[in-house]
Amino acid sequence: MPSRLSDAFKSHPVHLHHKHLDFDSVQELPDSYAWTQLDEYPSSGDSFGSESVPIIDLTDPNALQLIGHACKTWGVFQVTHHGISKKLFDDMESLGRSLFSLPVQEKLKAARSPEGVSGYGLARISSFFSKLMWSEGFTIVGSPQDHFCQLWPQDYSKFCDIIEEYEKEMKRLAGKLMWLMLGSLGISKSDIKWAGPKGDFKGASAALQLNSYPTCPDPDRAMGLAAHTDSTLLTILYQNTTSGLQVLREGTGWVTVPPIRGALVVNVGDLLHILSNGLFPSVLHRAVVNRNCHRLSIAYLYGPPANVQISPLSRLVSRTHPPLYRPVTWNEYLGTKAKHFNKALSSVRLFTLNGFADVNDRNGTKVG
Ligand SMILES: C=C1C[C@]23C[C@@]1(O)CC[C@H]2[C@@]12CCC[C@@](C)(C(=O)O1)[C@H]2[C@@H]3C(=O)O
Numbered sequence: 001m002p003s004r005l006s007d008a009f010k011s012h013p014v015h016l017h018h019k020h021l022d023f024d025s026v027q028e029l030p031d032s033y034a035w036t037q038l039d040e041y042p043s044s045g046d047s048f049g050s051e052s053v054p055i056i057d058l059t060d061p062n063a064l065q066l067i068g069h070a071c072k073t074w075g076v077f078q079v080t081h082h083g084i085s086k087k088l089f090d091d092m093e094s095l096g097r098s099l100f101s102l103p104v105q106e107k108l109k110a111a112r113s114p115e116g117v118s119g120y121g122l123a124r125i126s127s128f129f130s131k132l133m134w135s136e137g138f139t140i141v142g143s144p145q146d147h148f149c150q151l152w153p154q155d156y157s158k159f160c161d162i163i164e165e166y167e168k169e170m171k172r173l174a175g176k177l178m179w180l181m182l183g184s185l186g187i188s189k190s191d192i193k194w195a196g197p198k199g200d201f202k203g204a205s206a207a208l209q210l211n212s213y214p215t216c217p218d219p220d221r222a223m224g225l226a227a228h229t230d231s232t233l234l235t236i237l238y239q240n241t242t243s244g245l246q247v248l249r250e251g252t253g254w255v256t257v258p259p260i261r262g263a264l265v266v267n268v269g270d271l272l273h274i275l276s277n278g279l280f281p282s283v284l285h286r287a288v289v290n291r292n293c294h295r296l297s298i299a300y301l302y303g304p305p306a307n308v309q310i311s312p313l314s315r316l317v318s319r320t321h322p323p324l325y326r327p328v329t330w331n332e333y334l335g336t337k338a339k340h341f342n343k344a345l346s347s348v349r350l351f352t353l354n355g356f357a358d359v360n361d362r363n364g365t366k367v368g
């Protein structure tokens with residue numbers, strides 16, 4: 001049994017045909033990037049109307065109730081007044097810019113290996129699609145030092161410090177959000193042993209994912225990051241001022257999550273969906289691209305200690321609400337996701353309702 005998150009893909013290597021494009025040199029969308037099935041659901045565009053993702057001020061005395069409602073109805077919300085400085089986001093943005101603007105050959109010195117988690121490469125889910133995504137990514141689990149030494153032999157230590165600081169702040173915020181989300185369901189510190197004696201989730205695991213979406217000559221036919229749910233408890237996403245993130249809202253279609261200065265997007269992941277015994281949906285989301293503005297996003301993918309069994313919380317299980325999922329560790333689940341992608345959640349489900357096991361089953365795996 002792999003015991004660290006960095007070992008999660010050892011038994012499920014992902015062989016991505018290493019087709020790395022120099023995006024800046026392309027005038028026309030290559031056929032290998034032209035998606036044919038993009039309009040299955042309508043897009044509601046930039047919405048600040050009734051169908052918009054909730055925005056919650058973390059200092060609001062009603063934050064717990066507001067977060068609980070957002071998690072039940074949307075599975076995603078934006079959070080303001082979270083206490084993280086603008087300077088840290090600026091530092092992360094310049095790190096991201098500095099990384100993705102390196103020549104392809106330089107970036108490939110820090111390429112992710114098929115069995116590995118960390119490094120530069122195409123989105124891990126690319127192997128499920130016949131078309132390529134208009135994006136590149138860099139994943140960090142544990143120390144980025146070895147990869148950063150390859151990329152910036154002179155400047156690596158200042159970039160390592162920025163990552164360390166960002167991860168520290170994200171971990172603190174993720175712990176706080178966890179208790180607000182779970183608190184809204186009546187769950188308290190004594191209900192989750194793996195949160196540790198102080199309830200600070202000290203042993204939690206996490207990955208940091210930097211996503212870059214270059215400007216695209218034909219954005220209506222391209223896909224930045226295909227529709228997926230995250231395999232996490234929760235994900236905290238920073239996006240620069242360029243929009244692109246969309247969430248699927250039942251009955252409405254794709255809803256854009258507009259970038260709001262200083263706000264972070266928080267979404268429920270598959271493991272929190274399991275823990276909440278289905279009360280919180282893990283939201284299906286994707287990133288679209290545009291013609292004029294480069295987009296950068298930074299996802300903090302937060303989960304339990306890699307080998308802790310996650311199952312519906314006993315307080316949320318009763319005769320009328322039987323456990324919907326079997327126990328699964330994060331490492332095991334990541335392996336399942338690497339194998340089954342959007343069918344991973346239903347593969348750990350104990351029984352089905354209404355003929356559908358999970359929201360993803362309606363979406364299936366697309367070929368592009
Ligand atoms: C811990 C992880 C979750 C993730 C796979 C990873 O090992 C690190 C990258 C994460 C990410 C980010 C983009 C979308 C996603 C589906 C992918 O391909 O890589 C997620 C993975 C996930 O949540 O399953």
Ligand SMILES: O=C(O)CCC(=O)C(=O)O
Nearest residue numbers: 209211244245287297299
């Ligand atoms: O770039 C975005 O807005 C989405 C990124 C994302 O979904 C992820 O990294 O898991």
Ligand SMILES: [Fe+2]
Nearest residue numbers: 228229230285
């Ligand atoms: Fe995601």
